[in-house]
Amino acid sequence: xxxxxxxxVSLSRQPSERAAELGMRGPRKGDVVKKRLVKLVVNFLFxxxxxxxxxxxxxxxxxxxxxxxxxxxxxxxxxxxxxxxxLFECDSKEQCVEWIESxxxxxxxxxxxxxxxxxxxxxxxxxxDPLEQYGISDEARFxxxxxxxxxxx
Amino acid sequence: xxxxxxxxxxxxxxxxxxxKEGYLYKKSERTGSYQKRWFVLKGNLLFYQECRxxxxxxxVIVLEGCSIELCESDELFAFSVxxxxxxxxxxxxxAKDQPSQESWIKxxxxxxxxxxxxxxxxxxxxYHEVVSETCGSAFCQQAVDGKGFTPFLASQNYRPSAPTxxxxxxxxxxxxxxxxxxxxxxxxxxxxxxxxxxDDRAVNEPAAAExxxxxxxxxxxxxxxxxxxxxxxxxxxxLIALRQIMERKDEKDVKDEQATGSG
Numbered sequence: 001x002x003x004x005x006x007x008x009v010s011l012s013r014q015p016s017e018r019a020a021e022l023g024m025r026g027p028r029k030g031d032v033v034k035k036r037l038v039k040l041v042v043n044f045l046f047x048x049x050x051x052x053x054x055x056x057x058x059x060x061x062x063x064x065x066x067x068x069x070x071x072x073x074x075x076x077x078x079x080x081x082x083x084x085x086x087l088f089e090c091d092s093k094e095q096c097v098e099w100i101e102s103x104x105x106x107x108x109x110x111x112x113x114x115x116x117x118x119x120x121x122x123x124x125x126x127x128x129d130p131l132e133q134y135g136i137s138d139e140a141r142f143x144x145x146x147x148x149x150x151x152x153x
Numbered sequence: 154x155x156x157x158x159x160x161x162x163x164x165x166x167x168x169x170x171x172x173k174e175g176y177l178y179k180k181s182e183r184t185g186s187y188q189k190r191w192f193v194l195k196g197n198l199l200f201y202q203e204c205r206x207x208x209x210x211x212x213v214i215v216l217e218g219c220s221i222e223l224c225e226s227d228e229l230f231a232f233s234v235x236x237x238x239x240x241x242x243x244x245x246x247x248a249k250d251q252p253s254q255e256s257w258i259k260x261x262x263x264x265x266x267x268x269x270x271x272x273x274x275x276x277x278x279x280y281h282e283v284v285s286e287t288c289g290s291a292f293c294q295q296a297v298d299g300k301g302f303t304p305f306l307a308s309q310n311y312r313p314s315a316p317t318x319x320x321x322x323x324x325x326x327x328x329x330x331x332x333x334x335x336x337x338x339x340x341x342x343x344x345x346x347x348x349x350x351x352d353d354r355a356v357n358e359p360a361a362a363e364x365x366x367x368x369x370x371x372x373x374x375x376x377x378x379x380x381x382x383x384x385x386x387x388x389x390x391x392l393i394a395l396r397q398i399m400e401r402k403d404e405k406d407v408k409d410e411q412a413t414g415s416g
Contacts, residue, residue, distance in 0.1 A: 001158040002212030004244075007236045009154060011217050042197065042217055042266035057155035062164045062196065079163050108196035109169050111269050118276035125283050130276055136263055141172040 012039060012046040012055045018102045021050060023089030027078075033089060043108045045076075059086070066103050072096050076103065116144055161213055165193060165200050172196070173260040175253065176205075178228070180245035187228055187247055197266045199234075214244060216264045223258075230254040234261065 019039040024047060025031050036056070037048040043062060046055040065077040071093050075085040090096040104110060119142065122130045131137045173194040178187035179201060190201040190211070197217060200210040214234065224233045224245065231247040232254060248254035262268075 001156070001161060001210055003156050003158075003161075004214050004236070004242070005154060005156075006241045007218070008156070008215055010236070010241055011215065014218070044215075055154050057157060059157055060160040060164060060198075062160075063167050063169070064160075078157075078160055108266055108269065111266075111273050112196075115269065115273050115276060118273070118280045122276065122280055122283055125287055130279055131272075134272070139172075139260070139263055141170070141260075141263070 008044075008058060009054055011041055011044070012048075012058065013053075014041055016041045017106060018099065020090075020095065020099075022099075023073075023087075025087040025089075027084040027086055033087070038088065040102055040106055043106050045103070061103055061107050062109055064107075066100050068096065068100060074100050112141065115142060120144055161198065161200075162209055164198070165195060165210060169195065172264065173257065175257075176249070177201075177257065178247040180228075180247075182242070187245075192246075194260055194264060197264050197269075199261070199264070216261060217266060219261075219265075221258050221261050223254075232258055 017040045019037065021035055022038045023033040024036040024038060025033040035050060037050050039046045039048070039055075040061075043060065045059040045061055047057055047059075048055045059076070059078070061076070063078075063080075067075050067077070069075050069087060072091065072095070073087060073089045074096055075087050077085045088099065090099060119130055122128070129137050131139075131142060136142060171193055173192075175192060176189055177192050179190045179192075180187050190203065191205045191207065193200045193202075193210075197215065199214040199216055201212055201214075202210045216234070218236060220235050220237070222233050222235065224231050227245075228247040230249065230251060230253070231245060233243050233245050235241075235243040246257075248257055
């Protein structure tokens with residue numbers, strides 16, 4: 001798949017929500033834990049070899065499952081394959097908790113649902129649509145129906 | 154750099170909503186000519202493929218930090234998606250007519266993660282303002298009833314009485330975890346749920362930890378849940394204390410009666 005690599009590398013250099021050196025282990029059998037600079041930017045998790053400018057890779061954080069593995073480690077499973085997990089080892093329990101929270105909240109789909117929730121609650125309680133002032137009330141992406149359309153799937 | 158294309162393809166084909174799709178013309182960097190492509194906008198990602206029925210995308214454009222501009226010099230109804238970073242390029246696209254061009258530009262302008270993040274922060278703040286204005290005690294029955302929480306505010310009409318089966322049922326209702334959160338936590342590993350303690354509240358908030366693309370009615374943020382959790386906890390403690398006072402009072406009344414009755 002083609003992608004705008006230069007833009008993505010440029011994105012990886014921008015100020016991030018969270019960045020730290022963590023132990024990272026890939027999903028394949030035989031993968032070992034390696035020290036990586038892990039950086040959360042928008043809904044991508046970039047990982048670098050320490051002191052390298054260009055990331056080794058970028059993981060899209062949508063539709064993934066984040067789990068606490070033990071006191072100081074968490075995992076991210078992609079593609080509905082619970083056995084294909086990336087493991088991340090943190091330096092402390094607090095750091096682990098903070099990473100999990102940040103990754104969950106970074107997902108575009110999580111944010112969309114939050115927005116729709118707040119929008120509908122504010123509308124219900126005040127009678128006013130809070131998105132009107134932005135001129136985006138009609139945008140398909142912010143409609144309550146966009147959530148109900150995926151019920152039952 | 155490895156993009157993990159499978160994750161992108163999966164996001165494209167999974168059940169989360171498509172924000173916009175349709176044919177656009179894309180200028181080829183190599184040949185300079187415009188080629189018709191089927192575009193799908195989902196979240197902050199713009200996918201394109203040769204035609205609608207194609208199984209997998211040819212490519213994806215990550216829409217962060219881009220600017221959208223009209224550019225009708227070389228093609229009618231054209232616009233560009235430009236990136237400012239070093240060495241970054243510009244995608245030139247063209248729609249079939251003016252309404253389509255306008256609709257695409259509007260959709261792309263509101264597609265970025267940064268924009269959505271700003272909106273969510275703003276609406277979250279306003280939600281808290283409205284809740285505290287509406288309820289005074291920062292706890293709104295309407296707000297939570299609608300989401301399937303136990304009708305906690307029924308407890309505001311609590312009338313002290315001798316402990317009965319009905320009353321204990323009421324108390325156990327109050328102490329239950331709200332059903333909405335249960336629904337959300339079914340998506341989380343049991344390990345995460347059973348490790349829940351007061352201290353781990355921040356990570357174990359089920360509403361925020363739901364990462365599956367399934368309908369839930371929209372979870373509040375972690376801060377919302379923390380706030381409600383604290384309020385629940387405080388209200389329950391207050392009610393237990395009140396109940397204890399009333400029980401002691403009842404016991405005292407009974408003893409007083411026995412004392413006077415036997416005299």
